[in-house]
Amino acid sequence: MEWGIIHGVSWVAVDWGTSNLRIWLMSQESQVIAQNTSNQGMASLGSADEFEQVLFECLQPILTYGEILPVICCGMVGAKQGWHDVGYSTVPHNPLEYQTPIPVPTKHSQLWVWVLPGLCQLHPADVMRGEETQIAGVLSHQKDFSGVVCLPGTHSKWALCGAGQVLSFSTFMTGELFALLSQQSVLRHSVSHDHWHEDEFIQGVHDALNNPAQFTNELFCIRARDILGDGAVGFGKARLSGLLIGMELAGTCELWQGQKVMLLGDSALQLLYKLAMDQVKVDVVLVNATQMTLAGLTAAYEKQG
Amino acid sequence: MEWGIIHGVSWVAVDWGTSNLRIWLMSQESQVIAQNTSNQGMASLGSADEFEQVLFECLQPILTYGEILPVICCGMVGAKQGWHDVGYSTVPHNPLEYQTPIPVPTKHSQLWVWVLPGLCQLHPADVMRGEETQIAGVLSHQKDFSGVVCLPGTHSKWALCGAGQVLSFSTFMTGELFALLSQQSVLRHSVSHDHWHEDEFIQGVHDALNNPAQFTNELFCIRARDILGDGAVGFGKARLSGLLIGMELAGTCELWQGQKVMLLGDSALQLLYKLAMDQVKVDVVLVNATQMTLAGLTAAYEKQG
Numbered sequence: 030m031e032w033g034i035i036h037g038v039s040w041v042a043v044d045w046g047t048s049n050l051r052i053w054l055m056s057q058e059s060q061v062i063a064q065n066t067s068n069q070g071m072a073s074l075g076s077a078d079e080f081e082q083v084l085f086e087c088l089q090p091i092l093t094y095g096e097i098l099p100v101i102c103c104g105m106v107g108a109k110q111g112w113h114d115v116g117y118s119t120v121p122h123n124p125l126e127y128q129t130p131i132p133v134p135t136k137h138s139q140l141w142v143w144v145l146p147g148l149c150q151l152h153p154a155d156v157m158r159g160e161e162t163q164i165a166g167v168l169s170h171q172k173d174f175s176g177v178v179c180l181p182g183t184h185s186k187w188a189l190c191g192a193g194q195v196l197s198f199s200t201f202m203t204g205e206l207f208a209l210l211s212q213q214s215v216l217r218h219s220v221s222h223d224h225w226h227e228d229e230f231i232q233g234v235h236d237a238l239n240n241p242a243q244f245t246n247e248l249f250c251i252r253a254r255d256i257l258g259d260g261a262v263g264f265g266k267a268r269l270s271g272l273l274i275g276m277e278l279a280g281t282c283e284l285w286q287g288q289k290v291m292l293l294g295d296s297a298l299q300l301l302y303k304l305a306m307d308q309v310k311v312d313v314v315l316v317n318a319t320q321m322t323l324a325g326l327t328a329a330y331e332k333q334g
Numbered sequence: 335m336e337w338g339i340i341h342g343v344s345w346v347a348v349d350w351g352t353s354n355l356r357i358w359l360m361s362q363e364s365q366v367i368a369q370n371t372s373n374q375g376m377a378s379l380g381s382a383d384e385f386e387q388v389l390f391e392c393l394q395p396i397l398t399y400g401e402i403l404p405v406i407c408c409g410m411v412g413a414k415q416g417w418h419d420v421g422y423s424t425v426p427h428n429p430l431e432y433q434t435p436i437p438v439p440t441k442h443s444q445l446w447v448w449v450l451p452g453l454c455q456l457h458p459a460d461v462m463r464g465e466e467t468q469i470a471g472v473l474s475h476q477k478d479f480s481g482v483v484c485l486p487g488t489h490s491k492w493a494l495c496g497a498g499q500v501l502s503f504s505t506f507m508t509g510e511l512f513a514l515l516s517q518q519s520v521l522r523h524s525v526s527h528d529h530w531h532e533d534e535f536i537q538g539v540h541d542a543l544n545n546p547a548q549f550t551n552e553l554f555c556i557r558a559r560d561i562l563g564d565g566a567v568g569f570g571k572a573r574l575s576g577l578l579i580g581m582e583l584a585g586t587c588e589l590w591q592g593q594k595v596m597l598l599g600d601s602a603l604q605l606l607y608k609l610a611m612d613q614v615k616v617d618v619v620l621v622n623a624t625q626m627t628l629a630g631l632t633a634a635y636e637k638q639g
Binding site: 150151156199252257277282 | 414422454455456458459460461489504505506507508510511514515518519520546547548549550551553554555557558559561562564578581582584585587
């Protein structure tokens with residue numbers, strides 16, 4: 030990683046996920062001095078040893094002789110298949126009070142590395158790793174937040190928060206199903222990435238929400254409608270997306286009815302989820318996901334002292 | 335294809351699907367003289383021309399000098415990406431009365447080839463190609479059959495029949511979703527093909543049927559339960575299978591409630607679907623799928639004369 034000329038780095042914030050490695054160099058006042066992203070995510074690394082090597086190579090240019098650099102990480106880096114299995118906290122959980130970064134042994138004595146545990150729920154069984162830090166970020170900005178945090182993505186999360194705690198959460202395979210169905214199933218012939226039809230998206234949301242029992246049939250109907258020429262050119266992508274997000278809303282309706290929903294994520298996903306939630310008149314607040322990751326890592330660093 | 339010493343072939347029945355080519359040599363009384371299967375399905379063939387070449391090579395050993403051999407085909411061979419696009423009949427449709435095999439032009443003058451059209455439904459949009467011949471087979475055995483035919487598979491079909499007609503049908507992406515999720519999603523780590531737990535299968539059927547809105551969440555819960563060690567070793571395969579078949583039952587409950595269901599398919603799938611339907615006390619009759627394909631092709635040949 031190229032950093033240019035850097036001074037005054039007090040600690041390092043790291044979000045190390047399946048696909049990407051994101052690093053922020055932080056000042057003593059926890060302001061971002063510089064940031065960098067690489068594709069050296071967990072999936073591209075062969076063994077636990079490689080994680081430290083990659084981190085060291087990234088940070089070597091800014092290490093000062095003899096000084097120790099604290100590094101706080103969240104994400105899949107703390108999974109069994111990651112660098113060091115740091116386990117999970119269990120809901121109900123107060124991330125600001127009881128966050129316990131786990132120290133990871135390192136060979137390079139200048140790197141002091143901590144990894145934040147994930148969050149799990151026993152009944153129904155569920156897990157998250159990385160999103161708990163974003164939720165901690167939300168709570169660090171708004172300690173008395175009571176409501177739902179929605180984190181759309183490959184495995185979308187819906188977390189119910191209250192009294193400073195994450196009370197419960199549910200994960201939906203929305204993003205992964207979209208990728209598999211649009212790239213590898215028979216629907217790939219009918220899901221063009223060049224077209225978007227908002228009306229098809231909205232109708233898909235309504236159809237899944239009103240009749241989730243028909244979901245695996247509705248998927249095939251996208252192919253059938255395309256074969257029979259029933260639908261605008263390229264309607265499939267929006268319809269598939271609407272059905273999947275509609276299923277997510279169907280499965281969470283007890284959470285969002287009458288609640289305020291904080292919607293994290295990148296802006297394209299946020300707009301799509303907001304459009305879906307507008308259909309059922311949910312009060313949505315858009316929140317920048319990266320800022321919440323950073324706020325969560327900062328809260329953990331500052332508590333650690 | 336090796337046929338050995340063959341006499342008295344009057345016509346040829348062909349089921350030419352995406353993956354396989356199945357050929358039966360038939361006597362004048364429409365009895366099977368010999369049969370053969372190859373993996374030269376539609377997916378393995380590059381162009382429309384290759385279909386005739388493959389068929390000719392298979393049948394050349396049994397062609398008699400100067401005599402014409404009629405060949406009746408069903409399946410994806412009649413699709414746009416197949417040998418010759420023969421279109422679809424539209425429901426409601428009486429396959430025995432109005433089946434119209436389409437002649438396909440051939441270069442080899444001894445081969446007279448007909449392909450059976452698929453079946454489509456306009457609202458809601460749906461298509462089948464190959465299964466319509468199996469349903470015709472069911473109706474040729476039992477002309478007054480009134481009830482539901484279930485054809486489990488990659489794209490499971492449920493068809494409502496009455497008065498000799500196919501009245502309506504629905505397709506569910508059950509088999510394709512199982513393959514994608516168990517081989518290519520995050521669930522692949524939790525779906526072992528070495529284990530089977532009938533109680534997990536049955537619970538999965540109930541859970542999807544009772545709460546289909548939770549389906550895309552229940553999928554992720556398989557992974558979470560496995561990570562958290564909550565469940566017997568290798569419970570995932572049976573649970574995933576149960577959820578998917580449960581979704582199919584949820585989406586068809588108006589069809590099967592109080593109806594007799596004829597269940598076609600290979601014996602492993604039949605047993606699984608029967609077990610699922612036993613949970614909701616459906617009256618199921620198991621029918622051999624291959625025999626119904628042959629009966630449907632025979633009915634088409636005999637009507638053609």
